[in-house]
Amino acid sequence: MKSYTIADINNLLNGTLVGNTCQSIDGPEQLENAKINHITFISSNKYVKLWANSKACAAVVNDTLTVEPSKNRALIKVKNADLAMAKILELFNPNPPVFDTEIHPTAVIHKSAIIGIDCKIGANCYIGKDVILGNGVTLYPNVCIFDETIIGDHTVVWSGTVIRERCIIGTHCIFHTNVSIGADGFGYRPSDDGRGLVKIPQIGNVIIGHYVEIGANSCVDRAKFSSTIIGDGCKIDNLVQIAHNSILGRSCIMAGHSGLAGSVTLGDGVIIGGSASIKDHTTIHSGATVGAGSGVVGDVAAGKTVLGYPAQDAREMLKQWVAMRRLMKI
Incomplete structure (x- = not known):
């Protein structure tokens, strides 16, 4: 499980830390559902009133809002809480599904296709004649790419x-x-x-x-x-x-x-x-x-x-x- 201190998260956001908490932060959650190990977000006045009863140990708050910290509960004030939330979600984002082999043996790839370096091709994929895949392309299982299609670097295509x-x-x-x-x-x-x-x-x-x-x-x-x-x-x-x-x-x-x-x-x-x-x-x-x-x-x-x-x-x-x-x- 990923876990961070309030200082770690504030360094990521480059915000203003108000108050402090010694609680380790194991993930983000909305105000109503947050537990003591969660960080939450307040981006408008209509959510400010929920902070008092939230169990979250920390909140990321728009710096235009009037919100106060409390005992062992901290605030990180930022210009845009929604954009800050995106950074925190990325921080806690689980790893994508694992490929045991870069190109699954059940994938059907036409001999004329050009496959870039570091591509991952899942089970039962079909890649047709003269297809070109750039570097780092990921095709999850059961993707079909038909003839003469070109796909650029680092594109991800999910199943079906x-x-x-x-x-x-x-x-x-x-x-x-x-x-x-x-x-x-x-x-x-x-x-x-x-x-x-x-x-x-x-x-x-x-x-x-x-x-x-x-x-x-x-x-x-x-x-x-x-x-x-x-x-x-x-x-x-x-x-x-x-x-x-x-x-x-x-x-x-x-x-x-x-x-x-x-x-x-x-x-x-x-x-x-x-x-x-x-x-x-x-x-x-x-x-x-x-x-x-x-x-x-x-x-x-x-x-x-x-x-x-x-x-x-x-x-x-x-x-x-x-x-x-x-x-x-x-």
């Missing part, structure tokens, strides 16, 4: 993920369980006789930048032509759909159950809330935010926040909701 042919993946990416990269986009048209549907071939690929993380059971479809593109630093939650020919700029965030229809463009730093849906051929410009559950049917200006279904300026939508409540009371 399928990366289809001709995709290009950057460095230091993380794909969680059962991610689908490069499946056919959803393209059909009525047949000439009106009695069926004609499938539109999807001959493009997917290009994913560096430091991208994609959550479990999310899908990024290949382009009809050219590429579906996910920019550097994007973070995609679980159960997200990104359709063919969509383009995401740098450091976009998409929360769970949200989805982009075909040929949607997101600028840099766009935030899409959970369960939001974006109409095809829509552009959401840099720095814009789409509220959870919203439906975007037109372009969104840079830096704007939209909400509702159909989505509109968040302040206007909130005014409408207030007016509706008043009408209902009348």
